[in-house]
Amino acid sequence: MSVTLLIEQLLNGVQLGTMLFLMASGLTLVFGVMGLINLAHGSFYMVGAYATATVTASTGSFLLGLGAGIAAAALVGALVELLVIRRLYHRPHLDQVLATFALILIFSEGTRWIFGSSPLWLSPPSWLTGFVTLPGDTRYPIYRLVLIGMGIAISIALYLLISRTRLGMRIRAGESDREMIGALGVNISKLYTLVFALGAGLAGLAGALVGALQSVQVGMGEPVLILAFVVIVIGGIGSIKGALLGALLVGIVDTLGRVYLPIFFQAFMPPSEATGVGSALAAMLIYILMAVILAFKPKGLFSAHD
Amino acid sequence: MTNNTSTSNSSSLANRASQRTTTDAALASKANSHFDRKGLVQLTLLGLLLLLPVAAYFLGHIYYVNLASRITIIAMAAVGLNLAIGYGGMVSFGHAVYFGLGGYVAGISAFHAFDLTPFMSWPFTVPGSDSMLVVWLVAVLLCALLALAIGAISLRTTGVYFIMITLAFAQMIYYFANSWPTYGGQDGLPIYIRNTLPLADSSNALTYFLICFTGLVLAMAITSRLMKSRFGAALTMARLNDVRLATAGINPYPIRLVSFVISAAITGLAGALYADLNGFVSPAMLSWHFSGELMVIVILGGVGRLYGPLAGAVLFVMMETLLGGITEYWQLFLGLVLLGVVLFAKHGVLGWLAGRERNE
Numbered sequence: 001m002s003v004t005l006l007i008e009q010l011l012n013g014v015q016l017g018t019m020l021f022l023m024a025s026g027l028t029l030v031f032g033v034m035g036l037i038n039l040a041h042g043s044f045y046m047v048g049a050y051a052t053a054t055v056t057a058s059t060g061s062f063l064l065g066l067g068a069g070i071a072a073a074a075l076v077g078a079l080v081e082l083l084v085i086r087r088l089y090h091r092p093h094l095d096q097v098l099a100t101f102a103l104i105l106i107f108s109e110g111t112r113w114i115f116g117s118s119p120l121w122l123s124p125p126s127w128l129t130g131f132v133t134l135p136g137d138t139r140y141p142i143y144r145l146v147l148i149g150m151g152i153a154i155s156i157a158l159y160l161l162i163s164r165t166r167l168g169m170r171i172r173a174g175e176s177d178r179e180m181i182g183a184l185g186v187n188i189s190k191l192y193t194l195v196f197a198l199g200a201g202l203a204g205l206a207g208a209l210v211g212a213l214q215s216v217q218v219g220m221g222e223p224v225l226i227l228a229f230v231v232i233v234i235g236g237i238g239s240i241k242g243a244l245l246g247a248l249l250v251g252i253v254d255t256l257g258r259v260y261l262p263i264f265f266q267a268f269m270p271p272s273e274a275t276g277v278g279s280a281l282a283a284m285l286i287y288i289l290m291a292v293i294l295a296f297k298p299k300g301l302f303s304a305h306d
Numbered sequence: 307m308t309n310n311t312s313t314s315n316s317s318s319l320a321n322r323a324s325q326r327t328t329t330d331a332a333l334a335s336k337a338n339s340h341f342d343r344k345g346l347v348q349l350t351l352l353g354l355l356l357l358l359p360v361a362a363y364f365l366g367h368i369y370y371v372n373l374a375s376r377i378t379i380i381a382m383a384a385v386g387l388n389l390a391i392g393y394g395g396m397v398s399f400g401h402a403v404y405f406g407l408g409g410y411v412a413g414i415s416a417f418h419a420f421d422l423t424p425f426m427s428w429p430f431t432v433p434g435s436d437s438m439l440v441v442w443l444v445a446v447l448l449c450a451l452l453a454l455a456i457g458a459i460s461l462r463t464t465g466v467y468f469i470m471i472t473l474a475f476a477q478m479i480y481y482f483a484n485s486w487p488t489y490g491g492q493d494g495l496p497i498y499i500r501n502t503l504p505l506a507d508s509s510n511a512l513t514y515f516l517i518c519f520t521g522l523v524l525a526m527a528i529t530s531r532l533m534k535s536r537f538g539a540a541l542t543m544a545r546l547n548d549v550r551l552a553t554a555g556i557n558p559y560p561i562r563l564v565s566f567v568i569s570a571a572i573t574g575l576a577g578a579l580y581a582d583l584n585g586f587v588s589p590a591m592l593s594w595h596f597s598g599e600l601m602v603i604v605i606l607g608g609v610g611r612l613y614g615p616l617a618g619a620v621l622f623v624m625m626e627t628l629l630g631g632i633t634e635y636w637q638l639f640l641g642l643v644l645l646g647v648v649l650f651a652k653h654g655v656l657g658w659l660a661g662r663e664r665n666e
Contacts, residue, residue: 037466101598103641105644113638222594232470276486280486283478283484290474294471295459298463
């Protein structure tokens with residue numbers, strides 16, 4: 001029982017971690033390359049989920065919906081970059097925070113206007129429902145395993161994109177010296193739009209995948225956005241490697257904390273109180289983790305920037 | 307020699323010094339010409355905020371008196387945030403946490419006073435209290451203490467890290483309040499009877515407005531005094547060029563930390579007033595949306611200006627009330643207005659009404 005629970009929760013933690021990585025990689029890329037802090041990243045997550053839910057409902061194909069979700073998020077991302085974000089690159093962080101906060105308000109209320117306040121229904125396709133039996137008699141949903149698999153696949157693809165392709169080379173060059181790659185004749189504004197759309201697309205993918213697990217509703221991106229911020233602060237802003245490790249760390253610590261802290265407190269407290277104390281502490285756990293890490297390494301674990 | 311540097315140097319530090327001693331004729335006359343328009347706008351703003359609710363009260367429109375109290379309290383919270391963001395250059399994305407903590411102090415204290423149960427009974431007994439004076443004192447002290455802890459860690463970082471870490475700490479307290487069942491958890495905590503003051507009837511709408519108004523004016527006076535002092539000059543320099551401040555022999559870190567703590571204490575006091583105004587406190591007061599709204603108010607009004615938060619709060623609450631009456635999607639329009647202000651009107655409403663600040 002206990003080992004089964006541990007394996008199951010570890011997998012849940014990894015699954016949360018991989019989805020967080022999809023969010024955090026976009027955020028950290030955008031900050032690393034353009035020096036921009038983007039609060040509206042959670043909105044792309046929401047856009048991806050809504051587009052997927054809508055297209056899946058009308059065509060009946062989850063894969064088609066997923067494609068539409070990624071495309072819609074990337075498209076909206078590119079549009080937002082062209083219209084708003086590119087005016088913000090040379091502005092102080094305060095302006096960036098406020099403008100992207102304004103974008104959140106616009107996206108959230110706009111979505112509520114179009115789709116209404118009640119959540120949309122999105123479920124995994126029938127060929128992905130069901131359970132597999134893992135060693136140790138753990139029954140685990142196939143869909144969650146698929147999420148883990150996709151998360152790993154995308155991490156590898158992103159790694160290859162950044163380390164092996166021309167685009168990746170430009171992204172890396174943009175991270176280390178923005179002015180120089182412009183001077184070398186790279187079309188910076190095109191690169192920026194591309195990176196922004198890439199990040200938005202990844203966020204949209206995460207939203208679509210998680211949307212099938214939870215519900216598709218207005219404001220669904222905000223808790224994830226804040227977790228993703230914690231991830232990139234822990235990992236070091238601008239570092240993809242840091243984002244990956246930070247995401248897994250946050251995913252596992254958060255999931256295990258929620259399960260085991262209430263159990264832990266039950267050892268020396270009445271059950272009702274233990275649940276209260278345990279869950280309150282579990283909710284704070286990753287922030288405490290972040291504070292401890294920043295107290296020793298103010299720039300995060302793998303900082304790409306000074 | 308000193309005179310020479312102060313005229314050739316356009317930094318605000320020098321401006322402030324010359325503004326006080328008024329040795330430099332050109333600068334002094336420039337300051338005077340500013341006073342006309344700026345002073346007029348500011349005085350009108352404050353005067354209207356005081357007179358309209360009084361008039362509304364005697365005409366029997368209690369709703370508008372309470373609306374004015376709401377504006378006043380939110381302005382006060384923004385005055386606190388402005389000290390950190392505008393004067394100190396510390397972009398705190400977590401000021402709702404102090405607002406909420408102040409609110410919870412009022413709520414929890416009233417809860418125990420109403421229930422006649424002690425807040426804690428070990429190692430010594432702490433009873434609840436329905437006295438505002440006690441609530442205010444505790445709110446200010448607790449917020450200062452929390453800000454000292456959060457600030458001490460957060461101020462080790464700068465830039466985006468600072469923004470995100472203050473946000474994350476606020477979320478931590480938010481989730482804690484959400485999942486702690488004793489004081490209502492996510493349902494919040496009602497205050498059945500408004501806390502009391504000696505000599506004044508706090509349950510009267512106008513009296514309560516005047517209490518809040520006094521609080522706002524005090525907070526603005528404190529900010530103004532602070533920024534005219536040596537401490538304020540050091541804080542300004544910490545924002546503009548902290549290396550230069552360090553070269554002058556002043557460590558920027560404690561300067562920033564102290565102003566961060568004062569900023570949080572002001573916002574926390576506003577939170578305590580807000581909880582008593584609404585008779586209710588909930589985790590929504592701690593949410594990052596509210597932190598964002600406070601920043602919006604500071605920016606809308608004009609960042610780093612004494613009257614900016616007041617102008618911003620008036621505009622924000624008016625928009626919320628007027629647009630909110632027309633459409634339930636009013637935040638969409640708030641977003642558009644905010645986007646417009648950030649992209650095209652960098653100096654806020656006051657910058658547009660009253661001219662730019664000298665150090666801009």
